[in-house]
Amino acid sequence: xKVLLVEDSARLQMSVxxxxxxxxxxxxxxxxxxxxxxxxxxxxxxVIVLDIMLPKLDGLSLLQRLRQKGRETHVxxxxxxxxxxxxxxxxxxxADDYLVKPFALEELLARVEALCRRAYxxxxxxxxxxxxxxxxxxxxxxxxxxxxxxxxxxxxLLEYLARRAGEVVTREEIEAHLYDDSVDPMSNxxxxxxxxxxxxxxxxxxxxxxxxxHGLGYVLKAEPE
Amino acid sequence: MRTIRRQLTWKLLLAFxxxxxxxxxxxxxxxxxxxxxxxxxxxxxxxxxIVAVTRQxxxxxxxxxxxxxxxxxxxxxxxGFFQMWRADGTTLKRSxxxxxxxxxxxxxxxxxxxxxxxxxxxxxxGRAIGFKFAPRMFREEYSSSAPGxxxxxxxxxxxxxxxxxxxxxxxxxxxxxxxxxxxVFVVPRLLRRELAPLDALAEQASHINAESLATRFPITxxxxxxxxxxxxxxxxxxxxxxxFERERRFSADLAHELRTPIAELRTLAExxxxxPEAREPTTDRETLAIAVQMQGVVTRLLALLRSEHEQLPxxxxxxxxxxxxxxxxxxxxxxSAGKQLKITRSVTDEAVxxxxxxxxxxxxxxxxxxxxxYTPSGGTVRVEIEIGxxxxxxxxxxxxxxxxxxxVSHFSERFWRKDGARSAPxxxxxxxxxxxxxxxxxxxxLEARLVDSVTVSVVVTGPIxxxxxEATETSxxxxxxxxxxxxxx
Numbered sequence: 001x002k003v004l005l006v007e008d009s010a011r012l013q014m015s016v017x018x019x020x021x022x023x024x025x026x027x028x029x030x031x032x033x034x035x036x037x038x039x040x041x042x043x044x045x046x047v048i049v050l051d052i053m054l055p056k057l058d059g060l061s062l063l064q065r066l067r068q069k070g071r072e073t074h075v076x077x078x079x080x081x082x083x084x085x086x087x088x089x090x091x092x093x094x095a096d097d098y099l100v101k102p103f104a105l106e107e108l109l110a111r112v113e114a115l116c117r118r119a120y121x122x123x124x125x126x127x128x129x130x131x132x133x134x135x136x137x138x139x140x141x142x143x144x145x146x147x148x149x150x151x152x153x154x155x156x157l158l159e160y161l162a163r164r165a166g167e168v169v170t171r172e173e174i175e176a177h178l179y180d181d182s183v184d185p186m187s188n189x190x191x192x193x194x195x196x197x198x199x200x201x202x203x204x205x206x207x208x209x210x211x212x213x214h215g216l217g218y219v220l221k222a223e224p225e
Numbered sequence: 226m227r228t229i230r231r232q233l234t235w236k237l238l239l240a241f242x243x244x245x246x247x248x249x250x251x252x253x254x255x256x257x258x259x260x261x262x263x264x265x266x267x268x269x270x271x272x273x274x275i276v277a278v279t280r281q282x283x284x285x286x287x288x289x290x291x292x293x294x295x296x297x298x299x300x301x302x303x304x305g306f307f308q309m310w311r312a313d314g315t316t317l318k319r320s321x322x323x324x325x326x327x328x329x330x331x332x333x334x335x336x337x338x339x340x341x342x343x344x345x346x347x348x349x350x351g352r353a354i355g356f357k358f359a360p361r362m363f364r365e366e367y368s369s370s371a372p373g374x375x376x377x378x379x380x381x382x383x384x385x386x387x388x389x390x391x392x393x394x395x396x397x398x399x400x401x402x403x404x405x406x407x408x409v410f411v412v413p414r415l416l417r418r419e420l421a422p423l424d425a426l427a428e429q430a431s432h433i434n435a436e437s438l439a440t441r442f443p444i445t446x447x448x449x450x451x452x453x454x455x456x457x458x459x460x461x462x463x464x465x466x467x468x469f470e471r472e473r474r475f476s477a478d479l480a481h482e483l484r485t486p487i488a489e490l491r492t493l494a495e496x497x498x499x500x501p502e503a504r505e506p507t508t509d510r511e512t513l514a515i516a517v518q519m520q521g522v523v524t525r526l527l528a529l530l531r532s533e534h535e536q537l538p539x540x541x542x543x544x545x546x547x548x549x550x551x552x553x554x555x556x557x558x559x560x561s562a563g564k565q566l567k568i569t570r571s572v573t574d575e576a577v578x579x580x581x582x583x584x585x586x587x588x589x590x591x592x593x594x595x596x597x598x599y600t601p602s603g604g605t606v607r608v609e610i611e612i613g614x615x616x617x618x619x620x621x622x623x624x625x626x627x628x629x630x631x632x633v634s635h636f637s638e639r640f641w642r643k644d645g646a647r648s649a650p651x652x653x654x655x656x657x658x659x660x661x662x663x664x665x666x667x668x669x670x671l672e673a674r675l676v677d678s679v680t681v682s683v684v685v686t687g688p689i690x691x692x693x694x695e696a697t698e699t700s701x702x703x704x705x706x707x708x709x710x711x712x713x714x
Binding site: 009011012014015016018019022055080081082083100101102103104105106 | 477480481484485487488489490491492493495496499500503505511515644
């Protein structure tokens with residue numbers, strides 16, 4: 001899952017960005033509203049964590065312009081403004097959630113997680129494909145009731161494929177949702193990650209779940225090829 | 226409860242009742258006196274009529290009783306009585322209606338007769354006149370004998386008079402009671418009606434609370450006496466509203482100013498606790514920087530509050546401005562050079578004012594800090610101090626990029642910042658508030674104005690010899706401390 005953090009406080013950029021990355025998200029961090037709008041329009045983020053009081057372009061105006069251009073990305077407003085009017089105004093401009101500073105990091109992560117689920121039209125925290133089970137809260141994966149240990153990036157890839165189970169997911173989509181700007185688009189990180197993931201989930205049961213559609217992408221489904 | 230209406234009601238009732246009672250009594254007494262006088266005049270006329278028909282002939286005295294006198298007194302049930310005595314007490318004549326025991330022999334002179342009340346033989350009340358007189362002599366007797374003295378008492382029934390007086394008393398009493406009852410009925414209603422605007426004012430005032438300070442009392446529709454009260458109440462409400470609004474804004478700004486650093490502290494700590502292996506070496510430095518930033522906000526706020534409450538101790542002494550300006554400027558030199566600012570400082574070597582050096586230094590520091598920080602790279606900063614005969618002028622002028630006259634009018638408001646994002650952690654929006662508060666404490670005036678679209682000037686003027694008000698007795702915690710931090714920007 002890919003998150004855009006638009007926050008002008010350098011310390012919050014550092015700590016919240018690090019927390020999101022540690023939670024397994026690909027995170028882009030931007031410090032002002034104008035660049036934040038450009039990034040939000042140029043990329044396909046699952047969630048945008050947006051401060052309201054930003055230099056150059058405030059968060060509410062950014063949000064309004066984003067919605068006017070038809071972008072449906074889920075937005076979590078993060079702000080020091082705590083009055084009811086502020087919250088109502090934020091939600092009316094198109095925000096999906098609102099969190100007041102100072103906040104508990106766990107709450108921020110939980111809200112981002114909830115918005116990610118909503119991004120894929122699901123409220124379930126347990127995804128099941130054949131004998132594969134994914135607990136999205138505990139970030140645990142089981143196949144044939146046996147636990148599988150995955151690296152954070154592998155887990156995110158599996159969860160992303162599972163949320164779109166049955167659909168062909170292109171390499172570009174995986175890059176856009178799982179990797180931040182630091183990844184070289186010409187690298188084969190996606191192929192490597194898919195290969196590694198495939199090995200791990202096939203270990204308890206050799207019946208393949210991740211299938212390659214040559215020239216198109218990957219699909220996660222129960223039927224054998 | 227003691228109310229104006231109740232007090233007015235009682236006092237008005239009393240004001241009506243007392244004149245009514247005393248007036249009634251006065252009318253009764255004066256009428257009674259007039260009727261009695263009239264009665265006495267009639268009695269005296271009767272007595273004089275008897276005197277006129279009384280003649281002495283030798284030792285004999287004749288009374289030629291007229292028909293009317295006879296009708297009035299010479300019958301047993303007649304209303305009039307008279308009796309005559311010689312000087313030795315022997316009765317000369319008396320009316321048939323007079324009691325057998327005779328009338329009391331009380332007398333004065335014809336000019337000053339005696340009048341008195343008595344009970345008549347019929348048991349009813351009567352009034353009598355008595356005087357001693359000398360009867361007229363027959364013409365032929367003038368030379369032969371001296372006239373004797375005769376005592377005459379005439380009495381008359383006064384029942385009619387008493388009945389008239391009783392009727393008058395009842396009439397007055399009835400009128401008085403009626404008027405009092407009418408007053409008791411009318412006065413409270415009149416008062417309620419006339420005091421209705423006061424009730425409406427009180428009712429409206431009772432509904433005003435912190436959430437409805439925008440309420441205003443009507444003025445034009447009120448009676449003249451209430452207009453000034455309503456007007457003053459409106460003024461008070463306007464001041465309260467402004468004060469509440471200022472406090473709300475201040476609280477919101479303060480909360481906001483502290484929320485971001487607290488959020489920074491919290492997330493830094495939570496990330497470090499949750500993922501200790503990923504703890505950055507800069508975390509502690511950042512934590513300290515946040516603490517220093519928050520401490521700065523609190524220190525500036527306390528200094529501002531102390532100054533506004535006149536609790537900053539002031540020690541005035543001669544301050545040489547040239548070395549002070551040089552000393553204050555020194556820490557900004559590097560920052561200024563880094564931004565390639567063109568700096569001009571203008572102050573004569575002998576410029577001296579009498580003021581508090583610590584607060585004055587803080588004023589200078591804040592103005593320079595703002596000028597250096599907010600002047601765009603390559604801009605100019607000009608600091609001038611002019612000394613007049615009684616006043617000095619400190620003017621800090623610098624280049625600005627996007628200020629409007631509206632922005633400049635907010636300069637000295639607490640927590641006001643041009644940057645709505647409030648992203649510069651070194652500034653909290655309290656610097657010019659402090660300059661203003663310290664300046665006011667020292668008797669200075671602060672004025673900020675836009676010289677042109679790219680130049681802003683902050684001017685501080687004040688007396689060369691400082692006169693400050695004494696600090697108040699109550700003090701904020703730590704008010705005894707000197708403000709020794711050079712900058713509160």
